[in-house]
Amino acid sequence: MKTLLYSRLGNMDYLTALELQERLLERKQRGGFPDILLVVEHPHVFTIGRSGKDAHVVSPGGVPVHRTSRGGDATYHGPGQLVAYPIVDLRSKLRNAVHRYLYSIEVTIIQTLACFGLSAERKPPWTGIWIGDKKIASIGVAVKRSVSYHGLALNVNTDLGYFERIIPCGLAWAEMTSMVRELGAEISLAQVQEEFLRCFAKRFGYAELKEVCPERIQTGSKSNFPGAPTTSISSTS
Numbered sequence: 650m651k652t653l654l655y656s657r658l659g660n661m662d663y664l665t666a667l668e669l670q671e672r673l674l675e676r677k678q679r680g681g682f683p684d685i686l687l688v689v690e691h692p693h694v695f696t697i698g699r700s701g702k703d704a705h706v707v708s709p710g711g712v713p714v715h716r717t718s719r720g721g722d723a724t725y726h727g728p729g730q731l732v733a734y735p736i737v738d739l740r741s742k743l744r745n746a747v748h749r750y751l752y753s754i755e756v757t758i759i760q761t762l763a764c765f766g767l768s769a770e771r772k773p774p775w776t777g778i779w780i781g782d783k784k785i786a787s788i789g790v791a792v793k794r795s796v797s798y799h800g801l802a803l804n805v806n807t808d809l810g811y812f813e814r815i816i817p818c819g820l821a822w823a824e825m826t827s828m829v830r831e832l833g834a835e836i837s838l839a840q841v842q843e844e845f846l847r848c849f850a851k852r853f854g855y856a857e858l859k860e861v862c863p864e865r866i867q868t869g870s871k872s873n874f875p876g877a878p879t880t881s882i883s884s885t886s
Contacts, residue, residue: 659690684855698724729804735754747790767832
């Protein structure tokens with residue numbers, strides 16, 4: 650079974666993270682590069698997906714707005730939000746269709762929230778994860794030559810006021826929420842990241858997680874990652 654590499658990028662500008670994704674995407678398409686999951690926290694930014702409408706960013710103020718290649722409509726990224734970008738090969742029995750890949754991401758988020766006592770659900774036909782009628786996580790992915798990029802955003806300790814400047818995901822009726830709001834208590838973003846990584850690896854069938862420092866992923870080949878700490882994924886955890 651495969652190892653999933655992951656890298657905590659810390660606080661990184663949206664366009665810088667996108668450029669990094671695109672470089673890793675190209676390397677993976679050339680072959681020999683392992684699956685990798687980037688975990689990042691962005692400064693305030695609004696993005697609009699392929700099918701999104703510019704008018705859904707109603708009042709950006711001084712916040713940058715970027716149109717991007719992911720699926721979906723308008724969303725917000727900012728401090729206190731877990732953003733994850735899986736760059737993985739979808740050519741396997743588990744992931745061989747985009748709709749199945751999206752479903753597995755949704756299940757991963759639901760399982761992560763359950764670790765903190767929050768009961769969440771899917772709400773087809775809309776993507777993302779919901780607690781009642783309140784949306785807590787958004788998903789917008791892209792796939793190029795069977796390799797995924799872009800990803801998801803889970804509101805942990807997010808300033809929800811920024812969502813009032815847009816029509817989130819093009820759904821005027823949707824209220825946004827966060828883990829902190831639902832729990833009524835502070836929670837560590839790092840702790841949520843840990844649980845998400847574990848749930849993702851288990852759901853997608855990886856045997857182990859291996860952390861890579863951000864500086865190493867810039868250089869690109871699998872041989873650049875010796876000695877990174879490894880965590881085995883328990884089948885019963």
